[in-house]
Amino acid sequence: MTLDLVSTPTPADLRQARLDHPKTRARDLADSFGVTEAALVAAHVDGTHVVRIDPALNRLMPAIQRLGDVMALTRNQSVVHERKGTYEDYHAGAHASMVLGAEIDLRMFPRHWVHGFAQLDGPRPSVQVFDAAGDAVHKVFLTDGSDRAAFDTLVADLRLPDQSDSVTLTPRAPVEGAKSRPEKLEELRHEWAAMTDTHQFLRLASRLKMNRLGAYRIVGTQWAQALEPGAVTELLHLAATNAVPLMIFVGNQGCIQIHGGKIEQVKPMGPWINVMDPRFNLHLRTDHVAEVWLVSKPTRHGMAWSVEAFDAEGGLITQIFGKRDPDTVAFQGLLEKLPRAQRGAA
Structure with missing residues (x-):
C-alpha cells in the first residue's frame, strides 16, 4: 500500500485512507502514507471521533487513575508492550515522573508529552499521547472494566481550545549510534x-x-x-x-x-x-x-x-x-x- 499523491496528504486524504483501510494498524497506515501517526490521528479531530486534550502529566495522570481497569501501551519501532491494570501511585516530577502500580509501572519524561488526543469512538476508546515529532509516547485503552463516565469527564476537563485537524511537528531526532572511547x-x-x-x-x-x-x-x-x-x-x-x-x-x-x-x-x-x-x-x-x-x-x-x-x-x-x-x-x-x-x- 503506497500513496500516489504528489504532495503531502491533507487531513481529508488521511481520513479517506482510514476509511479505505479500516483494519490496518494506525502506525502501519501512517508509515505507508509517509506521515506520522500523530498526523493520522489529528486528521480525525472533529469532536465526535477524536478530541485534542491537554497531555500535561499532572492533569492527565490523575484523570487516568479514575478510569479503573485499562490497557497501557508503550512502544518503539521494534516492540510493543501492553499491560492491563489500574494506574496507581503517581509521582510527579519536573524531569521524570512515575506510576508505581501493582500492574502498571511507568517512568515518564514530561517534556516529550507534547500532543494529546482522546479517541472517542470505535471498540476501544483511548487516550493517545505523541512527542514533538509525532511518534507515539503512550496510549491508554479502555477495557470492559473501565469507567466510561470517568473517561467522558477526562475528555471534558482536558479538552483544548485548539481542535484543528492538523498538527505541527518538528523533525525526528536521529538515533545515536554506538559511541565508544x-x-x-x-x-x-x-x-x-x-x-x-x-x-x-x-x-x-x-x-x-x-x-x-x-x-x-x-x-x-x-x-x-x-x-x-x-x-x-x-x-x-x-x-x-x-x-x-x-x-x-x-x-x-x-x-x-x-x-x-x-x-x-x-x-x-x-x-x-x-x-x-x-x-x-x-x-x-x-x-x-x-x-x-x-x-x-x-x-x-x-x-x-x-x-x-x-x-x-x-x-x-x-x-x-x-x-x-x-x-x-x-x-x-x-x-x-x-x-x-x-x-x-x-
Whole structure:
C-alpha cells in the first residue's frame, strides 16, 4: 500500500485512507502514507471521533487513575508492550515522573508529552499521547472494566481550545549510534566496578563521552557479553517454561513501561515473537534485533543482570532483568543457557 499523491496528504486524504483501510494498524497506515501517526490521528479531530486534550502529566495522570481497569501501551519501532491494570501511585516530577502500580509501572519524561488526543469512538476508546515529532509516547485503552463516565469527564476537563485537524511537528531526532572511547577503557572499567546502583550507569557513560551500546562493546566480558540475536526469543521461552519471573522494559523518548512477573504463552508469528498472556502482551520484531548483550552491573544489593537488545542503528529495543530474590538464582540459570555470539565481545 503506497500513496500516489504528489504532495503531502491533507487531513481529508488521511481520513479517506482510514476509511479505505479500516483494519490496518494506525502506525502501519501512517508509515505507508509517509506521515506520522500523530498526523493520522489529528486528521480525525472533529469532536465526535477524536478530541485534542491537554497531555500535561499532572492533569492527565490523575484523570487516568479514575478510569479503573485499562490497557497501557508503550512502544518503539521494534516492540510493543501492553499491560492491563489500574494506574496507581503517581509521582510527579519536573524531569521524570512515575506510576508505581501493582500492574502498571511507568517512568515518564514530561517534556516529550507534547500532543494529546482522546479517541472517542470505535471498540476501544483511548487516550493517545505523541512527542514533538509525532511518534507515539503512550496510549491508554479502555477495557470492559473501565469507567466510561470517568473517561467522558477526562475528555471534558482536558479538552483544548485548539481542535484543528492538523498538527505541527518538528523533525525526528536521529538515533545515536554506538559511541565508544577506547582511550577511556580503564576508567570505564574502574568506575563500572564501583557502581552501587544501576541508575549510575548512564551518568558514568555520559561523563566519559560514551553511550550505552558503545560502553558495552568495549568494556569486556567481565561486564558485557555479546549474545546471538536469537537470545531474546530464547530467554522468553525459557522463562515461560521454567516459570521464572522477569522485568521487561520497553521504552521510547517519553515513556518506559515495565512488566514485572511471570510470562506463560510465548508464540512466534512471522518475524514477531509474542507474549500472549491475559494481562500482558509483548510483540517484538525479531528481524530488527541486530545485537544482544548480557550485562552485569554491581549494586549495593548484589549483581544486577540484564539482557539488552539493539537494532541495526544502535537504538535500544528492550531490556530484560530478573526479579530480585528469591528469583535471582533462577534467572541466572536461564542466562547460562543463552547462546553466546560467535564473535565474542565486540
